[in-house]
Amino acid sequence: MSNNQPSQRNIKWVEGLRGITSAFVICTHVSRALDFPLFWPADNKDAGPRIMQLPYLRIPGQGRIGVPIFAFLTGFVCAYKPLKLAYQQGNVPASLKSIARSAFRRPPRLILPALIATVFSFILSCFGAYKAATRCDSFWVRFDAPEILPFRENFQRLFRSALTTWTNTENVYDRHQWAMRPLLVGAFQVYIVLAATIGMRFRYRIMVHVLLMLYWLMNVGALTETFGANLALGTLLAELAQHRPTQNWISSHQRLLTYIIAPLLILIGGWVGSYPQEHEDWSPWAAHLHRWLVDPAGDGSRGSFIVPLGSNVQRRSSAFFVQCSAIAIFLSPLLQKMLSHRYLLWLGHHSFAVYLVHGTILRTVGMWIVYGITGEPWKLAAKNEDGTSQPQEWLPMRSRGYIIVGVVVFTALTYTAAWAWMRWVDTACARATQWLEAKVFEEEDGEGKLGLAEKGYPQMNGNGHASPRPDGPRGPPPP
Template identity: 75%
Template sequence: MSTTKQSQRNIKWVEGLRGITSALVISTHVARAWDFWLFWPSDKNGVAPRLLQLPFLRIPYQGRIGVPVFAFLTGFVCAYKPLRLAYQQGNVPGSLKSVARSAFRRPPRLVLPAVVATLFSFVLSCMGAYRAANHCDSFWVRFDAPDPVPFRENVDRLFTSLLTTWTNTENIYDRHQWAMRPLLAGAFQVYIVLAATIGMRFKYRILVHVLLMTYWWMNVENLTETFGAMLSLGTLLAELSQHRPTQTFITAHQKILTYVVAPILLLVGGYIGSYPHEHEDWTDWSLSLHNFLINPAGDDSRGSILVPKGANPGRRASAFFIQCLAVSVFLSHSLQKLLSHRILLWLGHHSFAVYLVHGTILRTVGMWIVYGISGEPWEPAGKNEDGSQQEQQWIIPKSRRHKMVGIVVFTAVTYLAAWAWMRWIDTACAKATMWLEKKVFDDEEDEGRNGFAEKGYATHHMNGNGTLLRPGENCRTDRSQPPP
């Protein structure tokens, strides 16, 4: 099998990785809602950790990996087709046109589904469906659930949320949409880099991607490792997947890459990625990891290469793990084949829908099962005799069994809703985007003619490739004899 065919076949792993990531997002938010202690290295200081609090095993539940993986995949997918057109098929104009069309499609393909998801949550809020979430003992769920307000104020809040989702990432009805704006901006980061480097030689394009990764990693502003570095890594690996010598080398050394290099990367990355959300001083392993990553000098004077001083330790640790994971999958055909399993492909096809609907379902159906639909009995805290504020008492779960049932039902309903979403809502959004694209862009078979007509040029004054004729040039392209 040629290197080109091998690369094209293995592109399916992208969808499989996306499917696993969407499932991990669900597991993370279940832990946040009903077992927040999993984010710590143990339940209490001096207490032995539970099984799922140990390194490696804690990764699916502690969060911080879902959105960065989506950012990496955005960089890879947005760059893959234009690079294939430019360097495998030698069609640079076609590559630039692919970038232009992809850049046009990206906003409606993100905005339209996000608007529909927000509208669903708004309707549920008007019906009082979040009462149990508003009164439960999970701070994270209460923070995510919209507070009950009068209908007119609810409508005003809806329009505000539809706007602020794309301005400051705030959406009262679905706070999980905070990642939509940076993912949209990140896609355009990829498009700009592609357009700027499309004419460069290979080694200089690679240098640009490496410099961008270095810049985003050394930048300690919020979320730079979550989006900027991940997007650049995705674009870099998309470049290397088109490079025949790189693919030939990987194919020739598959055994050592699959059974030695990839496992080492996963072990090292997984251990560092296990860095806890907080209370890292409660266990020896997490304290030693803290000293290695955040305080190597022992006096808090500087950070490390992986976690520069001023950066977010947890996100940096998780980002390093994701980078190791991405490189491992890229190097190992066996991992690519594993991620191409049809079940994972199905999960990946429904991943965006899962991301949009799971939060609303968790805060309604999941909370109803665990706490009761009414969210009662509950009373707002009053004042003590001395005028001080009383501590608010929240309703507690009915039982552990209710939690187990809630997890199962919530997961089943989420994927059922995601299937329905992809069949009807996403299809409608895709058709709307396609209609817009056809209205805005010239038809590929009649390229440029409508655009020239809008500028006042008659189409019969263009030659066969859609450009203006030179003075004295005849518009006929089927001339059997040369002009005199």
């Protein structure tokens, strides 16, 4: 296989990167549930850091990179096929049709699985499966677990959650679905950009993608760096993956890019991405990073290029790491080959299912092992004689052995459930989407007979002539 042919370029790394991301999502949610201080640079101001609180090593556990990677991959994957059709095969109409079909498939392929996962969580809540989670001493788990309600109110809440997942990102049965709506909206942003630029010359399309990235990075609104900038980066790299001079240049500089540039990008991005969730003053390295990123002037008057004044430093730093890593992977065939390993491809194939099922399993089976299945003994905090509330006592974790068993069982059960999900649930959702697509879209080999009939045009017979109308050749014209 020639490396000078972008049409044969290896993009299996996309699936491998998605698989690693799903594993990182599990790591961060286990950390949030069972060891929240991993998000800090140390357990307290006077303590030294644990090994998983050190720079670089802390990144999988502290999270914040999963959703930005999914946003980048959404931009890359949504753009790759239409661009390939338009600029390698010279078929702009086919590219536009591919965009239209992809835009149609995207909502049901996200909404149907998410709705089914929500219903499963609702059923578990009806049987009190979240009792231990709502009474444990992990505040993050309590926040994520749905409150116990009577069946009627619980059923009404199910319908509200099914709607608000796609309106204000709120889903009390699976709060991890908050990213579904921004990813869906982001995919349509990519489709609009592709349709608007499909006829432009290459240099101007690249200019559009770069300007979009700069726009989102300069915008200090919520999540602009997580979704907007990474979506634009994904589309930009999908363009460059089709550009033969760019691919030829990468092929001729493989050693420099693979062994020097790519590692430097990952090291710089990883250092910035190690910025802690809070308590950055508890460690010298974190305090130095805070001064460099957030307050370089020392008086709070301005931010930095990476973290503009008024933006979210945690998300900005993580998004910067994701962007550096994405560019490094794009420039390094060796990294792409490593990410194309069959085990990572398996993880990537099941990543969406992992994202949908892991939260429910963690808050049920995982918490049953760590805190006990019954959620007892427990009582609601009473009031003192003077009317003030007593502090609520929450269920404590069991011993370290229970925690280890809980993590192992949770991880194994999550990937087993993801395998089953992909085999049955996702397959059913894919078939339903294909059926809808076949019903809605015209035939592939031209405008279908039903489409012509709907528009009032005569249907053609096999010889290319109009078929006679039922009311004869002199019947009234179509309305």
